Amino acid sequence: MKSFRTDLHIHTVLSPCGDLEMSPANIVLLAKKRGLDIIGITDHNSTKQCKLVWELGQKHGLTVIPGCEMNSREEVHCLGLFEDFDKLNEFQQYIECHLQIIPNDPDIMGYQVVVDEDGNILEEVDHYLGAVLNVSIEEMQQKVHELSGIFIPAHIDRRQNSLYGQLGIFPPELKADALQISKLADETAVREKFNISTGMTLVKFSDAHYPEDLGKTYTIFEMHEPSFTELRKALSGDGGRSVRIPL
Template sequence: MAKRVKLRKGQPTLRPVRADLHIHTVLSACADYRMAPPLIVRTALQRGLDLIAITDHNSGENAGAVLRAAEGTGLTVLPGMELCTREEVHLVALFPELISLLCWQEEVYEALPHLANDEAVFGVQLVVDEQGRFLGKNHRFLFAATDLSLEEAVRRITEIGGFCFPAHVDRPAFGLLTQLGFLPQDVDLPAVEISPRISCQAARERFPSLGSRVIIQASDAHRLEDIGLGMTVFSMAEPSFEELILASVGRDGRGVLGYGQLPGGQDLV
């Protein structure tokens, strides 16, 4: 485990922060029925995580429930969403507070096709409270591609005060590099996400276009068993949205220390 890093006078002490920034709940039809707020929080704590993000498909309706479930536990939860753009690229969008996510959600709902979810084919999309109690269903077809282009989505997320990065760029399905074949130079993407299926070094070798961008590894967990299997160990002053922004661009001593997690809690660098 990396040691605490002390910066010059006036700067905060940095420490390792274990983060899994791509986790689904029962709102995602493809997620396991156990992906309820209290179980997600408990599992994240058991895995030694300090920071997680809730990123359901094209919706943030369960993010607040997970934030409330984590209150007083020491786990920081960022409200977020996994957006599907017009190009069918998955984009993780994270926000500093729930209200910003809900504002973004309104725009996403407007950009979704007016289709109902076919529960017999895709599964149910459940809205729950912080204890995992059933509140209702989302009947929109949330797995659909929106009418938002990648460029437009990145611009709007940034304007609202959020931060985003392309999800699982190494995967053939919905990954930016497989969908577009390149990283757009006119879109501000300082960081990208890889899945647990590939190491950071292998990703840089396989995709030279990543250049010096910060690589974030996340689980894209749809089951409790997957939470923390892909994670990033950041150097931060604290687990917060503001510190994540600094670490994701390698600013003020923040950055990435390592990836993954072994059974003994060791970092897999």
């Protein structure tokens, strides 16, 4: 068993609130420099920048998990992570079917661009990616699981755009693979506050929108190799694998 520093919640320049310095090349460079082994790319309601980060990760020996940070009808943010690009592309189609279309004003909401390896703009997304999907959190979770993905409600301790902030409770029908707490949160305090049993895995990721945040917050995954399958097994504590938030 080996330890892998893992941060599965990172935004690129494609997110309206993502810094223009969060290009795929820069993210991979910084993740390597700061000792991360596995990263997840999770832009708001879009997966379009994942492939390039994955390709650059392959070149530089960094495991990149493609994904997305979805915004449900109830305005709850959740991470969906996928094992391959067929599944990811299918999920992208699902997003495009359900995303509420609001024109984006880059001066107010921020730029939303897909860039190439050199940072040249390939596409500017003209509708606001921070909008909601017209689906409930349960429907979103079911879709992620139908595609064999990993489903993790994001920053659950935040007052807004979080499971407890928006809903007040953990919906009885919801099946989460783990819950992500925010970077400054204390694991024990969050468990007590929301009455979360020890059977539910908590993870801590950076939710980085700026280069300076990359590498500062992560979770240690104890498992055999840096792969999607191993991540899933570690989240459920399969075969002695485990997940630990560093103190």
